[in-house]
Amino acid sequence: MIKIALIDKCPGNTNYLRHIEFLNDGSKYEVHTLHLTEHVSKKVLKRDVTLELDKDEFDYIFLIGSEASSYFTHVTSVMSHAGQLVDEKFIPMINPAMLAFKPDAKKAFDMAVNKSEKFITGTWEAPTEGDYIGIRTEAEAYKYLKRVRDDTSIKVIALDSETTSLHPREGHILGISMSHRVNQGVYIESEVVTDQITELMQEIIDSKTVVMHNAKFDIKFLHYHLRLDFPPTVDDTMLLHYLLDETAGTHGLKHLAIKYTKLGEYDRDLTIFRENYCKAHKIKKADFTYDLIPFEIMYKYAAMDTAATIELYLKFKPLVDRSPELSNVYYKILRPGMRFLNDIEENGVPFSKSRLEAAKILMDSQLASLKEQLYSYKEVHAYEETTGTILNANSPVQLRNFLFTYLGLKSPGKRTATGALSTDAEVLQELGTRHPVPSMILGIKQTGKIKSTYIEKILPALDRDSRLRTGFNLTTTTSGRLSSSGKLNMQQLPRDNKVVKACIKARPGYTIVSQDLGTAEMYYAAVLSGDKKLQSIFQSGTGDFHSSIAHMVFNLPCEVSEVKALYPGVRQAAKAVSFGIMYGSGAAKVAASVTEFNMQRHLSEDVPFVEFTESEAKDAIATYFATYSRLAKWLAESKAQIKKNGFIFSAFGRKRRLLQVFSSDKGLAASDVRSGVNFLIQSVASDINLLAAMDIHNIIKDKKLDAKVFALVHDSILAEVKTELVPEFIEMMKEVTQRDRGFSIPNSPIGVDAEWGEDYSFYEKEALYKKFPEFEHADTQ
DNA sequence: TGAACAGGCGCC
DNA sequence: AAAGGGCGCCTGTTCA
Numbered sequence: 001m002i003k004i005a006l007i008d009k010c011p012g013n014t015n016y017l018r019h020i021e022f023l024n025d026g027s028k029y030e031v032h033t034l035h036l037t038e039h040v041s042k043k044v045l046k047r048d049v050t051l052e053l054d055k056d057e058f059d060y061i062f063l064i065g066s067e068a069s070s071y072f073t074h075v076t077s078v079m080s081h082a083g084q085l086v087d088e089k090f091i092p093m094i095n096p097a098m099l100a101f102k103p104d105a106k107k108a109f110d111m112a113v114n115k116s117e118k119f120i121t122g123t124w125e126a127p128t129e130g131d132y133i134g135i136r137t138e139a140e141a142y143k144y145l146k147r148v149r150d151d152t153s154i155k156v157i158a159l160d161s162e163t164t165s166l167h168p169r170e171g172h173i174l175g176i177s178m179s180h181r182v183n184q185g186v187y188i189e190s191e192v193v194t195d196q197i198t199e200l201m202q203e204i205i206d207s208k209t210v211v212m213h214n215a216k217f218d219i220k221f222l223h224y225h226l227r228l229d230f231p232p233t234v235d236d237t238m239l240l241h242y243l244l245d246e247t248a249g250t251h252g253l254k255h256l257a258i259k260y261t262k263l264g265e266y267d268r269d270l271t272i273f274r275e276n277y278c279k280a281h282k283i284k285k286a287d288f289t290y291d292l293i294p295f296e297i298m299y300k301y302a303a304m305d306t307a308a309t310i311e312l313y314l315k316f317k318p319l320v321d322r323s324p325e326l327s328n329v330y331y332k333i334l335r336p337g338m339r340f341l342n343d344i345e346e347n348g349v350p351f352s353k354s355r356l357e358a359a360k361i362l363m364d365s366q367l368a369s370l371k372e373q374l375y376s377y378k379e380v381h382a383y384e385e386t387t388g389t390i391l392n393a394n395s396p397v398q399l400r401n402f403l404f405t406y407l408g409l410k411s412p413g414k415r416t417a418t419g420a421l422s423t424d425a426e427v428l429q430e431l432g433t434r435h436p437v438p439s440m441i442l443g444i445k446q447t448g449k450i451k452s453t454y455i456e457k458i459l460p461a462l463d464r465d466s467r468l469r470t471g472f473n474l475t476t477t478t479s480g481r482l483s484s485s486g487k488l489n490m491q492q493l494p495r496d497n498k499v500v501k502a503c504i505k506a507r508p509g510y511t512i513v514s515q516d517l518g519t520a521e522m523y524y525a526a527v528l529s530g531d532k533k534l535q536s537i538f539q540s541g542t543g544d545f546h547s548s549i550a551h552m553v554f555n556l557p558c559e560v561s562e563v564k565a566l567y568p569g570v571r572q573a574a575k576a577v578s579f580g581i582m583y584g585s586g587a588a589k590v591a592a593s594v595t596e597f598n599m600q601r602h603l604s605e606d607v608p609f610v611e612f613t614e615s616e617a618k619d620a621i622a623t624y625f626a627t628y629s630r631l632a633k634w635l636a637e638s639k640a641q642i643k644k645n646g647f648i649f650s651a652f653g654r655k656r657r658l659l660q661v662f663s664s665d666k667g668l669a670a671s672d673v674r675s676g677v678n679f680l681i682q683s684v685a686s687d688i689n690l691l692a693a694m695d696i697h698n699i700i701k702d703k704k705l706d707a708k709v710f711a712l713v714h715d716s717i718l719a720e721v722k723t724e725l726v727p728e729f730i731e732m733m734k735e736v737t738q739r740d741r742g743f744s745i746p747n748s749p750i751g752v753d754a755e756w757g758e759d760y761s762f763y764e765k766e767a768l769y770k771k772f773p774e775f776e777h778a779d780t781q
Numbered sequence: 782t783g784a785a786c787a788g789g790c791g792c793c
Numbered sequence: 794a795a796a797g798g799g800c801g802c803c804t805g806t807t808c809a
Binding site: 248392394395396397398448449452453457476477478479480481482483484485489491492579580582583584585586587588589666667670671673674675677678679681682686714 | 794795796797798799800801802803804805806
């Protein structure tokens with residue numbers, strides 16, 4: 001009889017045995033359920049509770065949920081360790097109570113139960129003792145690589161590199177690992193990687209299928225430091241997994257190894273070493289680098305990285321290949337896209353250092369004067385006297401206290417996610433109508449944001465050639481969009497205050513070119529829905545999109561070109577409904593948006609304020625959908641399909657899993673339906689922009705044009721182009737972007753809009769210097 | 782004292 | 794019945 005304990009945080013009403021079925025076999029198992037505490041509060045749990053538990057009394061102890069898991073083991077994330085044997089006795093398990101409102105966890109839960117049964121019944125196959133070797137001599141490296149090269153039965157190899165930094169210019173390669181079969185790997189210390197070894201590696205790369213996990217990173221280092229070249233056919237297990245499950249934060253090699261291989265948590269020793277090292281040497285975890293790891297610990301872990309990679313590859317690749325949709329995305333978008341992003345990351349963003357420095361001085365002085373103004377208010381002064389602290393505009397806690405308690409301003413009622421009174425920009429703006437200080441605070445926050453997030457971040461991050469090399473990520477979004485991170489998020493540069501964009505300046509003789517897709521989402525909504533009437537808006541091509549929509553939907557008795565002047569509120573309503581379609585918002589949001597617009601017009605143009613009611617918004621939506629009935633039908637059909645299947649494919653073949661549609665929580669279910677509809681439209685727009693940028697980049701390479709694509713921002717492409725080339729480059733970009741990729745309105749390709757100039761603000765020089773006089777001096781330095 | 786969380790905010 | 798999609802990163806605060 002196997003004695004088993006189930007421990008959860010507190011007595012719940014979940015019958016665990018209903019979900020962990022194999023434990024119901026009374027002839028085999030004796031099961032006891034225990035609870036950590038009667039109290040739900042985390043604090044009580046941590047401070048006061050000692051559960052009387054004699055570990056030796058049980059053969060296995062299930063830990064249900066994260067509290068129990070972290071209480072007895074080092075495991076804090078149940079999801080990643082569920083079903084696994086920890087410390088020989090404990091088995092963390094996802095709480096089945098979760099499944100009702102988080103149905104997407106069902107698969108992971110079942111896998112975990114299955115795994116735990118194998119552990120308990122002893123049918124778990126322990127990982128075969130791996131063949132992991134650390135290589136520290138050139139001769140040995142040569143011997144291994146030559147063997148791999150010459151063995152024609154070896155078709156696939158996995159590669160990985162360990163480095164001292166995330167950036168090739170700031171670090172070096174410590175070693176390279178390679179695996180040519182499951183449970184096998186070598187780690188070659190970089191000291192022995194001579195030209196001869198590199199040559200051998202190149203021959204292997206050229207003759208075998210190469211697979212890496214996050215190849216973008218390794219290719220960058222291996223090319224930069226060793227000049228290794230990789231064919232476009234390099235496979236990437238991170239991209240493959242992203243296609244199979246787009247959930248954020250699940251694509252890491254460690255996570256996947258635990259979930260899909262028998263290698264388990266193979267980096268445990270390394271983690272422990274790192275923790276001990278940081279403690280002993282009093283350094284921050286973030287400052288820990290891999291060169292601090294002794295070879296004896298490193299080699300096995302590094303070699304296993306490639307063993308895990310090859311195992312994952314053998315699992316994932318067939319799954320992607322047998323799906324026509326996913327393989328289309330893999331071969332046409334992700335695999336070449338990864339190489340493309342590598343190139344544009346390497347191209348880097350051209351910054352003017354002197355302008356950045358001028359901007360820094362400008363921000364400093366603006367901030368100083370704003371603060372001086374703020375502290376001149378007697379209320380602020382008195383607050384500081386009373387509390388003995390200096391009012392910090394960046395502290396929501398202080399602002400809340402100051403505005404609502406000390407000043408006694410009445411909160412507009414907006415609350416944060418945790419229920420506290422919000423002090424965000426919208427609230428400050430509202431309060432600004434009643435007191436001068438909130439507006440001052442808002443100004444300080446905005447200037448401070450530009451200073452700390454942009455200017456001060458960029459300056460020390462520039463490479464020697466005054467370019468900034470940041471990351472563009474292909475696997476971080478559920479929508480198929482790219483994201484940008486690292487040295488700078490290029491997708492969130494301030495739009496209205498052009499000071500940062502003006503610092504992105506082409507080298508002498510070059511010009512910054514930016515091409516945007518025009519109302520891309522609505523264009524593809526028109527294509528995907530097949531709504532001819534909506535398509536006709538694009539075909540007529542007469543000016544402003546939202547005006548055209550308003551004109552058609554509401555039968556406005558004027559020319560389209562007059563809509564903006566004569567019926568601004570109606571145009572805004574059309575615009576809000578269009579946005580509502582893309583985001584899934586309803587009448588309330590449309591009403592609020594138009595009302596806000598009317599309020600702004602009232603304040604700035606002295607027209608009477610009129611509220612746009614929810615009932616008017618409802619009517620507007622109804623009229624809109626009556627006009628574009630085919631669009632309405634398509635939206636309804638898509639929603640129905642999402643609700644029925646819990647997933648949907650984009651036109652390019654991306655799969656979006658939306659298992660929350662099955663949740664008992666109606667809010668969550670509805671949210672997933674909105675996400676799904678948004679995904680259908682947003683992903684296509686984003687893929688079109690990416691494919692266009694990739695084609696443009698290839699033309700630049702093929703024709704050796706003196707131009708560099710250096711960033712993508714959702715629906716725009718940025719390039720630095722030799723000035724003489726600009727007209728033909730813009731023409732080429734347009735032609736390439738408007739290529740029919742199977743999703744065009746007949747005779748009416750997607751609209752594009754190009755801008756160009758010396759810098760990314762696209763201001764005329766005169767206007768720029770007028771706005772930022774400091775730049776004139778900076779430019780002549 | 783470092784890490785994790787909260788609140789907030791930049792972009793499309 | 795109610796319903797805004799997708800991101801990354803800053804500072805301040807809290808907690809171990």
